[in-house]
Amino acid sequence: MNGLPSVAIVIPSWNGVAHLPDCLDSIEELDYPRDRIEVVVVDNGSTDGSSALIEESYPQVHVVALDENRGFAEACNEGARRATSECVALLNNDMRVEPGWLRGLVAGYEPDAGYVCVAGVILDWDGERIDFAGGWVNFHAAAGNEHFHAPLNEALIEDGRDLPFACGGSMLIAQDVFLELGGFDPAYFAFYEDVDLGWRLWLAGYKVRLSGASRCFHRHHSTGASIPSDRQMLLLERNALWTLIKNVDDENLAPLVASALFLVVMRGVLASPSPRFDAVAEVVADLPQLLERRSDVQRRRKRSDTEIFELFGRPFAPLLETEPYVEASVAVRTLFGLDRLFTRQRATRVLVVGSGDSARLPEMARFLSDLSDVAVLAPGRSADVLEELLTESDLVLVGATTPHARTIAEKTAGLLVVDLADGTDVECPELRQRADVLLSPEDGLQALRDLVREPWRRRRGTAEVPVPEDLQQLLRHRRERRAANRPAGRFARAMSRAIPTRFEDSVRRLVGRSRLTA
Missing domain, CATH: 1.10.10 (Arc Repressor Mutant, subunit A)
Known part of the structure; x- marks a missing residue:
């Protein structure tokens, strides 16, 4: 791409008079040529004097006044239609941006390579926690933000990585592509319109990526909170x-x-x-x-x-973590054979089996805890606890000299990673044969990040996800309930009776029991 593209910053706003000054003042400080920027505020029928504030204090800003609140999606579309620039940068009215925010988005904009849409990193208002640094989608099209509200950690922000969607609160997109695809679906009004757009972009042959250098700060849901x-x-x-x-x-x-x-x-x-x-x-x-x-x-x-x-x-x-709902999710997934459709799942449950003579495993566990849910099993815990944790984890990390080598080799359901960092070799032949990955002393923490992000690249055997996330939670619920000696509720028992035989067989195979107990 030759030169910097012209960009229209489109800000949908409804009764945002309390937020707009911080937002518009920060745009004035952008490190971007002024003649390449236009700022458009789409006023969604506000009654708080927003338009008057802009006209008086920000005469350079173009206001598009709508007669009623048509929702976030349609306001963005209207702003994009009124824009005259090559690109549209969408920004929530309750944001303030860093001076390099727009340059960061533009740096990721590479239309010749298909990257017509770029997501920015969104932090909380104080810049201490992550609001958006990537997103996930589940099989029924609900979506969420990875590491949402986690303390800011640069290791969690992967510049340039592909995303299923860009958060509509801070994103750049080619104007012609946005309008060609119909923009956000205006029927949505608010919520998930950006997930839908991301899906449609990928379907149409385009790509979406993250710009780690583009940063803004968000008063989270200060506008959305006005919706009952x-x-x-x-x-x-x-x-x-x-x-x-x-x-x-x-x-x-x-x-x-x-x-x-x-x-x-x-x-x-x-x-x-x-x-x-x-x-x-x-x-x-x-x-x-x-x-x-x-x-x-x-x-x-x-x-x-x-x-x-x-x-x-x-x-x-699963959107709910209660045992009856997780049971329903597992049963429905199994009944309809969804495992054949979704064969790639990031590691969401990691088990680190401690070893008294390993200096690197604790450091790895701390690093992994920022990326996934991590359980650390200290040496000397009972074999029953170890076996249950092995069956509910989709990534297991052990030292080469672990005393539990045979059990780990036999019972691990997910990706098995053996750390050779202390210069020792794998003594147990069963563990060496079962291991998917052997980490050498030269392998750094980045190798672990890649294994969590894309475990399927190193997984041998079945193409299906070995321990789907809903099954992980179900097994954990049952383990914790047995440990607390709590009986299953009436609804949970009914769901257990209704779960198809195919599902029960698959869980029995994982857990190694002849009969599942509610």
Whole structure:
């Protein structure tokens, strides 16, 4: 790309008079040529004097005044339509940006290589915690931010990595591509419109990446908090279903939508009365228009679902952590054979088996704890505890001289990594044969990050995820309940009886028991 592109910074705003000065003042300090920037505030029918404030204090800002609150999605679209620049940078009104924010986004913009959309890093207002540094999507199109609200740690920010979507609060996109694809789906109003756009970009042959150098600061949900909680839940549930129905191909549509609907109902049952049922009703009522929008999305398809699913990161992340819901998630996933669709899952549960003579394992455990959920098993713990942790972990890290070598070789379900950093070799032939990865003394912590991010690249044998995330949580629930000697509730027992034989067989095979106990 020759030279810096012109950029329209589009800021949707509804009653944002308390936030706009910080936002617009920070834009004035941008390290970017002034003649390459236009600033557009789309006022969503505000009644707090926002437009008057801008006209009086920021005359260089172009205000697009809408007669009513049309939602985040349509406000962004209207701003993009009014813009005259090559690129559109979307920014929430409750943000302030670093001087290098825009240059950072532009540095990742590489349309000739397909990267027409770039996400920026979003921190909390004090710059101490992460709001967005990457995202994940699960199989029913719900999404989340990786490391959300974790303390700022530069090791968690991977500049240039591919993302399934860019957060709409801080992103850059080619204006012509944004408008060609229809922008954000205005029917969404708010929530998940950026997930849907990211999916459509990838389907249409484009790419999305993260710019680690682009930083802004967010008063999290200060605007979103104005939406009543029941309405927020309806939008989240409905928009996830819309995203799924629009974007997956014909072969995968029925099993994924059926699975998603089962789980919406399950969440509703567990939290009744619930606007989740209203979300399903709105999806059904909107089906004719939704299928028209789906037809437009599918017409632009240049990538298969398999290619898109590989970006999800945590396809089996359950939205509720209660045991009945996790049981339902596992049962539905197994019933519809979703394991064949989603074969790539980042390591979400890591077990580090301690060894008294290893100096590097504790350091590795600390490093991994920023990337994943880590359990550390001290030497001398019972074999039963070790076996249960081995079956519920999708990455197991051990020292070469661990006294539990044979048990680990036999019972590990996930990726098995053996650390040779102390210069020792693997003495147990079963452990050496079973190990997927041998870490040499020269392998640094970056090698561990790669294993957590993409364990499938080193996994041998089955192509399926060995321990899906929902199964990890279910096994943990049952282990903790047995340890506390708590009986299963009536609902959990009923769910256990309803779980298909195929599911029970797979869990028995992992756990090594002849019968599952509720």
